[in-house]
Amino acid sequence: MACSSKAPQDANAGAGTGATLRDFNIALESMQATAGSTTFDIANDGPSTHEFVVLRTDVAADTLPVDGGVINEDNIDLVDEVEDIAPGTLSHLTVDLTPGRYVLVCNIAGHYSAGMRVGFTVT
Numbered sequence: 001m002a003c004s005s006k007a008p009q010d011a012n013a014g015a016g017t018g019a020t021l022r023d024f025n026i027a028l029e030s031m032q033a034t035a036g037s038t039t040f041d042i043a044n045d046g047p048s049t050h051e052f053v054v055l056r057t058d059v060a061a062d063t064l065p066v067d068g069g070v071i072n073e074d075n076i077d078l079v080d081e082v083e084d085i086a087p088g089t090l091s092h093l094t095v096d097l098t099p100g101r102y103v104l105v106c107n108i109a110g111h112y113s114a115g116m117r118v119g120f121t122v123t
Helices: none
Strands: 015-022 025-028 036-044 050-056 077-085 090-097 100-105 117-122
Touching: 015 050, 025 100, 025 117, 036 050, 036 077, 050 090, 077 090
Parallel strands: 015 036
Antiparallel strands: 015 025, 036 090, 050 077, 050 100, 100 117
8 A cells, every 4th residue: 555644744734545556446545534635645556657536526436427438527526636647656646625525536548447446535
């Protein structure tokens, strides 16, 4: 698993959670977070380049609409993303999350359908 627990810099800094990308899944250290600033520490442990996309949606992780092998990010609440995460590298993404349901995906053509998706809840 990826490293986690980014040390807060101040009272407004958020919690962290690790995410590991592999061909073809996304594994999280925690499936939920508290609302506010959250940092994802993203390790690409696979042999392929991946993305890490945070989507806010009430739709189940495995039922997002796909067109041409990718999710149309214009038709969904895209929170933020990190593109082009090379194999063997670590990236970080800090987002301000409100309570609700999210889906974390790799939206490179074919990767979502191959299993690179996971539900995530913010309370």
